[in-house]
Amino acid sequence: MSMIAAFYGGKSILITGATGFLGKVLIEKLCRTSPDLKVIYILVRPKAGHTLQQRVSQIINSKLFEKVREVCPNVHEKIRAISADLNQNDFAISKEDMQELLSCTNIIFHCAATVRFDDHLRHAVQLNVTATQQLLFMASQMPKLEAFIHISTAFSNCNLKHIDEVIYPCSVEPKKIIDSMEWWDDAIVDEIAPKLMGDWPNTYTYTKALGEMVVQQESGNLNIAIIRPSIVGATWQEPFPGWVDNLNGPNGMIVAAGRGFLRAIRASPLAVADLIPVDTVINLTLAVGWYTAVHRPKSTLIYHCTSGNLNPCNWGKMGCQVLSTFEKIPFEKAFRRPHADFTANTITVHYRNAVSHRAPAMIYDIYLWLTGRKPRMTKLMNRLLRTISMLEYFINRSWEWSTYNTEMLMSELSPEDQRIFNFDVRQLNWLEYIENYVLGVKKYLLKEDMAGIPEAKQHLRRLQNIYYLFNTVFFLIAWRLLIARSQIARNVWFFIMW
Numbered sequence: 001m002s003m004i005a006a007f008y009g010g011k012s013i014l015i016t017g018a019t020g021f022l023g024k025v026l027i028e029k030l031c032r033t034s035p036d037l038k039v040i041y042i043l044v045r046p047k048a049g050h051t052l053q054q055r056v057s058q059i060i061n062s063k064l065f066e067k068v069r070e071v072c073p074n075v076h077e078k079i080r081a082i083s084a085d086l087n088q089n090d091f092a093i094s095k096e097d098m099q100e101l102l103s104c105t106n107i108i109f110h111c112a113a114t115v116r117f118d119d120h121l122r123h124a125v126q127l128n129v130t131a132t133q134q135l136l137f138m139a140s141q142m143p144k145l146e147a148f149i150h151i152s153t154a155f156s157n158c159n160l161k162h163i164d165e166v167i168y169p170c171s172v173e174p175k176k177i178i179d180s181m182e183w184w185d186d187a188i189v190d191e192i193a194p195k196l197m198g199d200w201p202n203t204y205t206y207t208k209a210l211g212e213m214v215v216q217q218e219s220g221n222l223n224i225a226i227i228r229p230s231i232v233g234a235t236w237q238e239p240f241p242g243w244v245d246n247l248n249g250p251n252g253m254i255v256a257a258g259r260g261f262l263r264a265i266r267a268s269p270l271a272v273a274d275l276i277p278v279d280t281v282i283n284l285t286l287a288v289g290w291y292t293a294v295h296r297p298k299s300t301l302i303y304h305c306t307s308g309n310l311n312p313c314n315w316g317k318m319g320c321q322v323l324s325t326f327e328k329i330p331f332e333k334a335f336r337r338p339h340a341d342f343t344a345n346t347i348t349v350h351y352r353n354a355v356s357h358r359a360p361a362m363i364y365d366i367y368l369w370l371t372g373r374k375p376r377m378t379k380l381m382n383r384l385l386r387t388i389s390m391l392e393y394f395i396n397r398s399w400e401w402s403t404y405n406t407e408m409l410m411s412e413l414s415p416e417d418q419r420i421f422n423f424d425v426r427q428l429n430w431l432e433y434i435e436n437y438v439l440g441v442k443k444y445l446l447k448e449d450m451a452g453i454p455e456a457k458q459h460l461r462r463l464q465n466i467y468y469l470f471n472t473v474f475f476l477i478a479w480r481l482l483i484a485r486s487q488i489a490r491n492v493w494f495f496i497m498w
C-alpha cells in the first residue's frame with residue numbers, strides 16, 4: 001500500500017493555480033491515486049467569459065483527466081471551486097467560503113503565480129509576493145493545517161551559478177517592497193525596478209526570490225516546504241507521455257521551429273538544458289506534502305526539482321532530437337521546412353534575424369498584400385524574436401543545483417511509493433522523452449490529427465520545391481545584373497558558355 005496515497009485519503013486540500021499547467025497535473029494525480037480524498041478546494045477566478053463551474057468542467061472533461069474519470073467517477077464532487085482573485089484583498093473570497101477554508105483545510109499547495117517574464121513589477125509583486133504573504137496569513141488561522149507547500153522556481157536565484165537548497169536573501173526586504181508598492185506610482189516603479197532587480201534578468205525570477213523570503217519570514221509555526229522546479233516540460237509517463245497545454249518555455253520554441261518560423265537561436269549547445277517533466281515535479285510535490293506533514297522537519301526544507309546534476313542533457317542534443325523528430329512527425333501548415341541552428345555571437349544573430357527571419361516574413365507579407373489579404377507575418381515574426389530575446393538568458397548559461405533534500409526524500413520512500421510517485425530523473429531517457437514531447441505538442445497543444453501526417457509531409461515537399469525555385473530565380477536575376485555591370489563576370493560567363 002502506498003503511504004503517500006493513503007496519507008491524502010480523507011484530507012481537505014487547498015490548491016492555488018489549479019487551472020495552470022502544474023495545477024491540473026497535480027489535481028489529476030491526486031484524484032487518481034487518492035480517490036478517497038475528502039475535497040480539493042481550488043481558488044479560481046472567472047475568466048474569458050467562463051464561469052467557475054465551466055472552467056472546472058473544462059478541466060475535468062479534458063483528455064488529461066481520462067483515467068481519473070474511470071478511477072474516480074465522482075470527481076466532480078471532489079473538486080470544489082471557490083471564487084477568488086489573488087490580486088484582491090482577502091482574495092475576494094466570500095465570508096462563508098473563507099470560514100470553510102479556514103476550518104477544514106489540511107494541506108495547501110500554493111502554485112499560483114504570474115510566470116510572464118515581462119510583467120510589470122507591481123503586478124508580479126502583487127501575485128508572487130503579496131498573495132503568498134496573504135495565503136500564509138490565512139494558513140496561520142487554520143487549526144487543522146498539516147503542511148503548506150510553496151512552489152517556487154529553480155531560477156529564483158539565477159543570478160548565482162551554484163545554488164544550494166537554502167533561501168538566499170534579496171537586498172531589499174520584501175515587506176518594504178510590498179509597502180512601497182502602495183504609494184509608489186507606476187512611473188516610480190518603472191524607474192526603480194532595474195535598481196531593485198539588480199542582476200536578476202526579469203521581474204518573474206526576482207519576485208519569486210522575494211516570495212521565498214516571505215515564506216521564510218512568515219512561516220511562524222507552520223510546517224512549510226518549498227519546491228524549486230527548473231524548466232517544466234511535458235509529461236514523461238503519467239497519465240500519458242507528452243501532455244502539454246501552453247506555449248511557455250520550450251513549447252513555443254518547438255512550435256515555432258516545427259512550423260518553420262524559427263531558423264536560428266542564440267544558444268550555447270553545450271549549456272545544460274535543465275528540463276524537468278511536469279509529472280516528475282508533481283510526484284515530488286505530493287511526496288513533499290506527505291513528508292512535511294508526517295515527519296514535520298524542524299526547519300523549512302527546500303527541494304530542487306532539477307535534472308542537470310543527475311541526468312544532464314544539453315541544448316545541442318535536445319535541439320537535434322527536436323529537429324529529427326520533425327522528420328518523422330511534421331507539424332501541419334508549416335511556413336517553411338523546419339530547419340534551425342544555434343548561433344553563437346551577436347553579429348551572426350543580427351545577420352540571421354535579418355536574412356532568415358525578417359526577410360522571408362516581409363516577402364510573404366508582400367505576397368499576402370498582392371493577393372488582397374492582410375499582411376501578418378512580420379508582426380508574428382517580431383513577436384517570436386521578442387520571445388526569443390527573453391528566453392536567451394536561460395539557454396546560454398548553465399547552473400548547478402544541489403539536490404541533497406530531494407535525494408534524501410527519495411531514500412525515505414517505500415519501494416511502492418518510489419514507483420507510484422517516481423521523481424528519480426536518472427531513469428529518464430532524453431531522446432525518447434523529447435520525441436514524445438514533440439508528439440505531445442502536435443497532438444495536445446496544436447490539436448493536430450496523426451492522420452494528417454502524409455499531407456503535412458507533402459506540404460513540406462512542396463515548400464522545398466518552392467524554396468529551390470525561389471533560389472534559382474534569385475540566383476539567375478543576381479547573375480544577370482552582375483554580368484550587365486562587371487567585365488570580369490561577363491568573361492567568366494563567356495568562358496563557362498564556351
Ligand SMILES: CCCCCCCCCCCCCCCCCCCCCCCC(=O)SCCNC(=O)CCNC(=O)[C@H](O)C(C)(C)COP(=O)(O)OP(=O)(O)OC[C@H]1O[C@@H](n2cnc3c(N)ncnc32)[C@H](O)[C@@H]1OP(=O)(O)O
Pocket residue numbers: 115116117118153154155230231232247248249250251252253254255256257316318319320322323340341342383386387390391394395
Ligand atoms: C543543433 C540544432 C539546433 C536546432 C535548434 C532548434 C531547436 C528547437 C527548439 C528547441 C528548444 C529550445 C528552447 C529553449 C527554451 C528555453 C526556455 C527557458 C525558460 C526558462 C524558464 C524558467 C522557468 C520558470 O520558472 S517559468 C515558466 C516559464 N515562463 C515562460 O516561459 C513565460 C514566458 N512568456 C512570456 O513572458 C510572455 O508570453 C512573452 C513575453 C514571451 C510574450 O509576451 P507577449 O505579450 O508578446 O505575448 P502574450 O500576450 O503572452 O501572447 C500573445 C500571443 O502570442 C502567443 N505566444 C505566447 N508565447 C508564445 C511563444 N513562446 N511562442 C509562440 N507564441 C506565443 C500567445 O498564445 C498569444 O496568442 P494569441 O493567439 O494572441 O492568443
Ligand SMILES: NC(=O)C1=CN([C@@H]2O[C@H](COP(=O)(O)OP(=O)(O)OC[C@H]3O[C@@H](n4cnc5c(N)ncnc54)[C@H](OP(=O)(O)O)[C@@H]3O)[C@@H](O)[C@H]2O)C=CC1
Pocket residue numbers: 016017018019020021022023043044045047084085086087110111112113114115127151152153154208228229230231232233246248249
Ligand atoms: N512552468 C514552468 O516552467 C515553471 C513553473 N514554476 C512555478 O510553478 C507554478 C505554476 O506554474 P504554471 O502552472 O506553469 O503557471 P500557469 O501560468 O500555467 O498557471 C498559473 C496559475 O495561477 C493562477 N493565477 C494567476 N493569477 C491569478 C489571480 N489573480 N487569482 C487567482 N489565480 C491566479 C492562474 O489562473 P488563471 O487560469 O485564472 O489564469 C493559473 O491557474 C508557479 O509558481 C511557477 O512559478 C516553476 C518553475 C518552472
